Each structure stands twice: as C-alpha cells, then as structure tokens.
Amino acid sequence: MRISDIEHIVEAWAPRWTAWERDNVGLQVGDPGRTVRTVGVALEVTDRVIAEAVRRNADLLVTHHPLMFRPPRTLTPGSSTGRLALECAERKIAVYSAHTNLDVTRDGVSFALSKTLGLRDIRFLAPLEGVLAKIAVFVPPGHEEDVLRAFASAGAGEIGNYTHCSFRTPGVGTFLPTRQADPFMGTRGSLESTEELRIEAIVPRARVRETVERVRAVHPYEEMAYDVYPVDTPEAGYGMGAVGMLPHPQTLGAFLRSVQRHLKADSVRFCGDAHRIVQRVAVCGGSGSDLITAAAKSGADVFVTADVTYHTWHDVPASMALIDAGHWETEHVILEPLARRLRESAAERHERLNVYITRVVTNPVQSM
Numbered sequence: 001m002r003i004s005d006i007e008h009i010v011e012a013w014a015p016r017w018t019a020w021e022r023d024n025v026g027l028q029v030g031d032p033g034r035t036v037r038t039v040g041v042a043l044e045v046t047d048r049v050i051a052e053a054v055r056r057n058a059d060l061l062v063t064h065h066p067l068m069f070r071p072p073r074t075l076t077p078g079s080s081t082g083r084l085a086l087e088c089a090e091r092k093i094a095v096y097s098a099h100t101n102l103d104v105t106r107d108g109v110s111f112a113l114s115k116t117l118g119l120r121d122i123r124f125l126a127p128l129e130g131v132l133a134k135i136a137v138f139v140p141p142g143h144e145e146d147v148l149r150a151f152a153s154a155g156a157g158e159i160g161n162y163t164h165c166s167f168r169t170p171g172v173g174t175f176l177p178t179r180q181a182d183p184f185m186g187t188r189g190s191l192e193s194t195e196e197l198r199i200e201a202i203v204p205r206a207r208v209r210e211t212v213e214r215v216r217a218v219h220p221y222e223e224m225a226y227d228v229y230p231v232d233t234p235e236a237g238y239g240m241g242a243v244g245m246l247p248h249p250q251t252l253g254a255f256l257r258s259v260q261r262h263l264k265a266d267s268v269r270f271c272g273d274a275h276r277i278v279q280r281v282a283v284c285g286g287s288g289s290d291l292i293t294a295a296a297k298s299g300a301d302v303f304v305t306a307d308v309t310y311h312t313w314h315d316v317p318a319s320m321a322l323i324d325a326g327h328w329e330t331e332h333v334i335l336e337p338l339a340r341r342l343r344e345s346a347a348e349r350h351e352r353l354n355v356y357i358t359r360v361v362t363n364p365v366q367s368m
C-alpha cells in the first residue's frame, strides 16, 4: 500500500472538510507515493514514539494531534516541532494526522469514549454547523448529466448515505453577447432568451472551489452562470461530542470510579454530589468545555470531558455533574478503533499492512 491509500482510508471515514478550518490535518511529513508496510498509531509524535517507530521499522505514524499544528519556520532542532519533523524526515518515517475530523465523525473520538465508558444508544451531542453551502448552476438542456457528474466527483450532493443528490428546475435564461463574446448560442449584440435548467446541490464549503472548477470544465457556456450561498442546514452525519445511556442508573461516585478505571486515569476532577444518580452521559474527548450547554440541554446527568478551567466549573448548571478526566485519558481510546480500521481496510483490499498501537504513554501530565 502507499501512504496515499492510508490517507484515503482515513478520509473516507473522517473527511478532511469536516475539520476545523484552522486545523492542520493530513500528511505532515512524507511522500504520499511511498510504499508503507508498517504503521504506528499514536495520539502524537514524541521522541519516544519516533524511537519506537525506528525499532519497529515503521514507515508511517498516524496521529490524532497534528505534528505541525503551528507550523515551525525552520526544520532545525531549535524547536520541538522542528526537531521531531526533522527526525521523522531523516528516518524516512512519514506522519499523517487526523484531528478535528476524527473528533466529529461517527465512531470517532467521542463515540470511542462513549463505548469505552459502556454507553448505549450513542448519538452526536451537537451536529456540525456552518460547514455546508448550496451551489446552483444554470445549463442548457442536454448538459445536466455532465453537471451532476461533476458535482459528484467533487463531493457535492452527498446527504448521509446518498450521493448525486440534486434538484433541477426549468426556466428561461436571458443574455446579450457583447462584441467581445464568443457565445455558445445566439448572436453578438442581440438579446437572447433560452431554455435553461437550474441544478442545485448541497456542497461542503471547503469543496466549493473544486466543485466550481469541475463544473466549469464540462459547462458549454463561455461564461458559466452559477450561485454559491451559505446554508444553515446542520450536517447530521457529523457532530461534536456524543451522548448515550449507561445500562443501569448508578451513583456519580460509582461512575467516577468506572471512568477512572476505563480511561486509565490516575485521578479525575469533578463537580456534583457523589451520591446523585446518573444514567444519561454526555462526553467529548479532549477540550469539550464549549459543549457544556449542549450537554445540559441534552438532559445529560453528567458530562465527561477534559481541560476544564476554574471559571468553567463555576458555570456548570446544577442539573448536571461535570467530570474532567484528562485530555490524553479521554482521547487515547481512539487508538484501538483507528488501528482496527486500518487493519480491516487493508485486509479488504487484500494488502499486507502491519499496524501497531504505540506502547508509549505520550501524556506529559502527571498526578500524585
């Protein structure tokens, strides 16, 4: 397999366009055309993760946290990112990262966390919003299938398990070709009206430009008429956080012990009465404080996340308990499903791929 095959496998599950716009996901170091036989899966690249990769002859590290979240200006040992990137390049170890796109996908980080905590009936806590646009293209009859194919090739018109979703309405278009024009139909200087179809489809905002280019390539007009506008439709196939049910009600105290055990957390911080009964549990792996309101609205008895700041604790609604179980602790649970998906996808393609989960605990935080 090639590194680009691994990219396709991960991005079929966690599309890049669902990532936070300021994120830096995808191939961080390496040549997508290179062959890969051994892949290491880790939350992040550290010196010890690289040493392990060298020992295990890994060609590629797939990480959750991007190696170059804030890209370094130089690849020298002067900065930790520069040092790690340089070391990977010198050792011919590629690095590929799936970060916020892996957070928001089904069976991604928050679903993995929910399953690790034994939740059932898991669903997204908050749908992904502000990621879609609508594109409408005007074409003469006979060219509608070309447009539809161009939409689909760029990822426009995908709704859940359906592709090629579009809507078309017939109408009359008018135009007057100027002297400089080279019109597909009509004559220069004379006002024309013609039958046209308006074909519209939903498109991820991040793919608008590519969609326009692909449609332009098959559109017969010298000047393609099209509109792109934002829509507020939430993207139901992707979302932030997750919420589910414990099989049986239990005290917050008992749940805290279970969280600690399942997430391998030395300690957990929480607010709420340890004797209160909890069953509906909201979660967000990593820094999920922004979802506290959504968690309370979902009727959750308790919300499990990480990186909670002092003032945030003060603002937690009385109806809900809050647990900060740690960033590494709430995210390392994705490594097993990520490795499994790589192994299974390789097996489906009848390819040999050796996948290991790092044994290095990359958590820099200690408790006592």
Ligand SMILES: [Zn+2]
Pocket: 065, 285, 286, 287, 327, 331
């Ligand atoms: Zn994280």
